[in-house]
Amino acid sequence: MRTHYSNEITQKSDGKSVILYGWVHEIRDLGKLKFLILRDRDGFIQITARKGATEDVVLHKIEELSKESVIEVTGTVKLNEQAPKGVEIFPSSIKTINKSKSPLPLDVTEKVRADLDTRLNNRFMDLRKPRIAAIFKIRDNVLRAGREFLANNSFVEIHTPKIIASASEGGTELFPLSYFDKEAFLAQSPQLYKQMMMATGFDRVYEVTYYFRAEEHDTRRHLNEITAIDIEMAFIKDENDVMNILEGLVKSIIKSCSKCEELKVLGKEISVPTDIRRITYDEAVEMLKDHKKFIQWGEDLDTEAEKLLGRIMKEEYNSELYFLTQYPLKIKPFYTMPAKNHKYSRSFDLGYKGVEIASGGQRIHCHDLLTERIEHLGLGKTGLEFYLNAFEYGMPPHGGFGLGIDRIMMQLLDMPVREVVLFPRDRHRLVP
Numbered sequence: 001m002r003t004h005y006s007n008e009i010t011q012k013s014d015g016k017s018v019i020l021y022g023w024v025h026e027i028r029d030l031g032k033l034k035f036l037i038l039r040d041r042d043g044f045i046q047i048t049a050r051k052g053a054t055e056d057v058v059l060h061k062i063e064e065l066s067k068e069s070v071i072e073v074t075g076t077v078k079l080n081e082q083a084p085k086g087v088e089i090f091p092s093s094i095k096t097i098n099k100s101k102s103p104l105p106l107d108v109t110e111k112v113r114a115d116l117d118t119r120l121n122n123r124f125m126d127l128r129k130p131r132i133a134a135i136f137k138i139r140d141n142v143l144r145a146g147r148e149f150l151a152n153n154s155f156v157e158i159h160t161p162k163i164i165a166s167a168s169e170g171g172t173e174l175f176p177l178s179y180f181d182k183e184a185f186l187a188q189s190p191q192l193y194k195q196m197m198m199a200t201g202f203d204r205v206y207e208v209t210y211y212f213r214a215e216e217h218d219t220r221r222h223l224n225e226i227t228a229i230d231i232e233m234a235f236i237k238d239e240n241d242v243m244n245i246l247e248g249l250v251k252s253i254i255k256s257c258s259k260c261e262e263l264k265v266l267g268k269e270i271s272v273p274t275d276i277r278r279i280t281y282d283e284a285v286e287m288l289k290d291h292k293k294f295i296q297w298g299e300d301l302d303t304e305a306e307k308l309l310g311r312i313m314k315e316e317y318n319s320e321l322y323f324l325t326q327y328p329l330k331i332k333p334f335y336t337m338p339a340k341n342h343k344y345s346r347s348f349d350l351g352y353k354g355v356e357i358a359s360g361g362q363r364i365h366c367h368d369l370l371t372e373r374i375e376h377l378g379l380g381k382t383g384l385e386f387y388l389n390a391f392e393y394g395m396p397p398h399g400g401f402g403l404g405i406d407r408i409m410m411q412l413l414d415m416p417v418r419e420v421v422l423f424p425r426d427r428h429r430l431v432p
């Protein structure tokens with residue numbers, strides 16, 4: 001079978017017999033001289049066939065190959081200054097393993113560009129482009145770095161149910177489904193379950209999770225199936241302890257991604273933050289007002305305000321990442337710990353270049369206050385009994401956050417969110 005991947009062939013491999021597998025990326029037929037570019041997981045290698053030096057049967061084989069077919073090439077490595085990387089393969093045999101149909105739905109060489117919808121409709125082929133594959137190798141790095149940071153800080157990875165009986169974030173954004181004879185929903189987040197884990201003695205948990213949200217948004221930053229790193233931690237003093245963990249997590253993710261080789265393929269650089277500024281909601285509203293963007297106190301920031309704040313933080317404070325703290329309680333979910341006579345809350349959002357990438361806070365850990373908040377918001381305790389029960393038998397003070405993986409990826413690479421998700425689910429897209 002395969003002896004080498006393309007990038008394992010270097011000038012030191014001169015004279016070696018090799019067997020390679022991959023896709024026909026390009027063919028250049030100059031009559032007596034034929035070049036075939038083979039592409040595999042790790043890159044490209046030039047196969048060179050010459051009349052007189054190469055057997056006729058191999059020369060004919062190259063003539064009949066169709067682009068993107070899967071092939072096996074057996075040959076010898078030869079030095080050639082003019083070839084990419086200074087080496088090429090002289091083939092002794094080329095076999096088609098599986099022929100590709102033509103014309104192709106997409107041009108993998110990217111000489112002809114396609115729009116995002118066409119690319120997403122043919123995602124398997126889109127991902128053959130090294131530039132697109134690079135995005136998902138960086139995404140892998142986000143998760144790897146995130147898991148490493150959390151494991152080093154004593155967080156235990158858990159999985160909580162995605163089929164649930166009641167809303168965790170509010171009732172309007174739920175996808176209902178039928179669960180035998182009962183009504184059920186896809187989970188909006190692991191919120192209730194990760195909080196219940198705080199009553200178990202695990203103290204620090206995290207989940208790489210899906211959120212399902214029936215939001216009717218149609219923007220460059222919203223999806224209906226979202227991925228996130230959710231954490232919850234017990235025995236905190238207040239939300240600052242949680243922000244410290246989020247700050248450490250995001251910094252180590254960004255630092256690790258800034259070293260990814262794949263950034264070169266994308267022609268991008270990532271700057272690593274040193275400090276993450278913390279400003280209050282009230283300060284943000286004032287800063288926006290100074291720039292003629294008016295937010296009614298108690299309203300959430302709209303997209304325009306978020307973008308403007310991102311610009312202000314970058315230009316005036318040299319801060320691409322910033323926490324917004326002490327949100328008005330009335331715009332935060334029922335589980336959020338109130339502050340200052342219930343006008344404010346112990347919550348925060350993390351902004352990155354004008355987009356919210358995470359939110360969290362300290363939670364209410366006292367049963368009576370929690371039920372009072374639920375009643376005050378008119379939510380009703382029905383369906384939440386299993387959750388409230390965990391607060392009656394020794395629940396420690398706790399807090400946590402949800403960090404959107406799709407969101408941090410889009411901001412790291414300055415791309416719309418659908419670019420950084422393999423098979424995005426948005427309002428219009430259910431396949432592939």
Ligand code: AMO
Nearest residue numbers: 189191222223356357358359360400401402404407
């Ligand atoms: P929230 O609803 O703010 O908080 O979500 C947390 C993070 O998830 C990402 N996110 C999204 N990304 C893309 N498209 C969407 N439609 C979308 N919705 C959310 C964002 C956001 O900051 N339970 C709380 C978290 C917590 O307090 O622990 C929650 O779900 O990056």
